[in-house]
Amino acid sequence: MKSNIPYPVIVLVRTQLPENIGSTARAMKNFGLSDLRLVSPRESWPNKGAKSMAAGADSILENIQVFESIPEALHDVSYTVSLTARNRDITKIEFGPEHAVKKILYYSEKNEKSAIIFGPEQSGLTNDEISISNALVKVPTEINFSSLNLAQAVLLMSWEWKKVHLKNSLSEEEYKDISDPKLYHKTPISSVSERDYFFSRLEEFLEMNNFFATKEMQPSVMNNLKSMFARSNLSQQELGTLNGIISAIERKLKTKGKS
């Protein structure tokens, strides 16, 4: 299922909090990314603060490479995008996350490595830093609250990458299978005849207990009940439970009748 194309490199520039490096590693690992590079982190690296937030993504933390400049960090990368929340006084192509991962996939399929670059928590990347990127990525957030948490921004891009990669490497059928509704049963789904047996038992039971106000209403009330149960796609076990309820009440009624 997984093709061998290069996955995007994540580059964190002048990151202030080691915790965010840890959270970033976790977010990357959730979606299969592994190459994390730091450019001039504020705190020295390796740093204990990252470990607990990584929640087990230790392999990523251990393989982090640290660089002094963005061009050094991108020595083997050919296509780069930079995340930005601010409008820039610079002439640049800008697009949304979905378009960005499609571009990255396009280069990955040519076996070209891409990078997604994220600036420091407070200020974002400088114009100087983004000038080397092929394009900017702007997430369509609320206008008055546009600054994403750093690791959450990485998660968003990693998730979009995972989706576009899955859509591309799976057949339509296989992709539908991971995204569209599935019904999980602990036991097999009931057959129509098993359900029909239950429906007739239910109808007889309700009739015996004078549930139907009039004989005329009976068929439409039963249809409503059948539709309700049919909608929930009963398993054999669930049908067994429902039949069991009827049996239990019937037993109780019999005992009462005797006493």
Place this chain on the structure above:
Amino acid sequence: MKSNIPYPVIVLVRTQLPENIGSTARAMKNFGLSDLRLVSPRESWPNKGAKSMAAGADSILENIQVFESIPEALHDVSYTVSLTARNRDITKIEFGPEHAVKKILYYSEKNEKSAIIFGPEQSGLTNDEISISNALVKVPTEINFSSLNLAQAVLLMSWEWKKVHLKNSLSEEEYKDISDPKLYHKTPISSVSERDYFFSRLEEFLEMNNFFATKEMQPSVMNNLKSMFARSNLSQQELGTLNGIISAIERKLKTKGKS
């Protein structure tokens, strides 16, 4: 642009870390969600630990409602989905995030409120807690590293909601405008005749400086140069800079010639 349909409610159940409540508020506010409800948080609420992670999403924190049970938290909600990373020994419909937000949008358009429910950091929701949900949402993470950070999971769902809501409330044209590539210029884009003036100046300049090895090669070399510059969609200002470079070198060459 923004329609008045109800946005999904976010419900955090037995959350352990107040910091995650703060990060959740920020993620929600980034994408326009505002109704955050807590069910039996481990630490008392309000809690100072949430504030700094909320990074300005104070309005959400201030309006948080706290409940003792999930049904109480959902008193005004009609459709609910629960996030889960684990497979459950329970018969449930399960789908991916994109399908989940489409279902929520469907109910929102009927003015029915939906909720997205998230369990505690360590263990997730119990089978008892998820049994009341209409469906489960499973994010297609890496199989061996499937546990998302709580606030990152909220961000992912809020982002998917924002996208489906934008796709629905904007025209196709308007949506393309926020997602597809745009070129931002600080100054207007150059006209073809302005570019043509630059190209002839460049050609003359290169000719004067014996750049072209042979006369035969000249047209194809110039075509390559023109294509390169045309691809980057030059602004008037950028074209001015390029013309300025030629002028500066010409001046320098004249001075040298004199000395």
